[in-house]
Amino acid sequence: MVTLDDDALRTPGPLGLSLDALGDALGAASTVLRANAMAAGLDAPVPTCPGWTVLDLVAHQGMVHRWAASQLRGAPVDPPEPLEVEGRESPDVLGWFDEGATGLLQAIVDAPDDLEAFVFLEEAPAARLFWTRRQCHETTVHAVDALGARLRRPPRAEETWIVPEVAVDGIDELLVGFVTRSRKGASPGGSTESTRLLVAPDGCDVAWLVDLATGRPLRTRRVRPGSPDASGADHVWTGDPVDLYLRLWSRGAAEPVDDLERWWRESISVTW
Numbered sequence: 001m002v003t004l005d006d007d008a009l010r011t012p013g014p015l016g017l018s019l020d021a022l023g024d025a026l027g028a029a030s031t032v033l034r035a036n037a038m039a040a041g042l043d044a045p046v047p048t049c050p051g052w053t054v055l056d057l058v059a060h061q062g063m064v065h066r067w068a069a070s071q072l073r074g075a076p077v078d079p080p081e082p083l084e085v086e087g088r089e090s091p092d093v094l095g096w097f098d099e100g101a102t103g104l105l106q107a108i109v110d111a112p113d114d115l116e117a118f119v120f121l122e123e124a125p126a127a128r129l130f131w132t133r134r135q136c137h138e139t140t141v142h143a144v145d146a147l148g149a150r151l152r153r154p155p156r157a158e159e160t161w162i163v164p165e166v167a168v169d170g171i172d173e174l175l176v177g178f179v180t181r182s183r184k185g186a187s188p189g190g191s192t193e194s195t196r197l198l199v200a201p202d203g204c205d206v207a208w209l210v211d212l213a214t215g216r217p218l219r220t221r222r223v224r225p226g227s228p229d230a231s232g233a234d235h236v237w238t239g240d241p242v243d244l245y246l247r248l249w250s251r252g253a254a255e256p257v258d259d260l261e262r263w264w265r266e267s268i269s270v271t272w
Helices: 006-010 019-040 054-072 081-089 093-110 127-151 164-181 241-248 259-267
Strands: 195-201 207-214 219-223 235-239
Touching (some): 019 093, 019 127, 054 081, 054 093, 054 127, 081 093, 127 164, 164 195, 164 207
Antiparallel strands (some): 195 207, 207 219
16 A cells, blocks of 8 residues: 655655655666666667667666766766767676666765756655655556567566555656646647546555646646546546556556556657
8 A cells, every 4th residue: 555645745855755766666677678678689679669779778768867966966968979879889898887877876866955966757756755756656667668679569457576665656747747748738649638647556545636638738647546536537547556557658568448548659759
């Protein structure tokens, strides 16, 4: 059961996860990504990222780790793309990946709580916490991709190592921080009518009401399941928190449950 007090619902940032917990989840995801990349082989395709090989995946994530660490150190690397080239050309790309993951974790430890740095999501927390959270979920999703490369198919929720608390926080980051960045707005089928989607994981006392409408940015509110706001939703997605996390990030093993989810995967969800 994931329980949160009212202050947590109103405060931007992680839902019930401390900086240390996010760092631990980041370290675990890095280990899973590396192990599955080694097992799959660098030439293996990544089913959840069509057109990518494991080498593409590892080089991308290693680049992102180094870019995030540069933000935390107060010396941003811009542009970051040469870092990915460095990884691709490394004689030991998995060792290069390990160095980047370790460097990122050390940069998190070294960064001050009052760090002033670039952040890029809506309702972002303080920079040190933002970058730890962002890299926790970036790495977790891409570690799922590496697991899929080893399995040669998208993994099911129960096949992953992800715990419900991390999944719930990842759902929140996506729905509150990512999808609300759109300035053009969207709705299923291009309709101008507002559609309200409620995302309500099982065993969790928070849900998300996503207001979809063409012509304005998407809006998301945290609500309590069973509240009047939640009961007014047009569509409800519920289920295991880890399964919902994977589905919302377009990593679900199953086919979309309805036309709205199919539209979400094609039009809204962050991919890779």
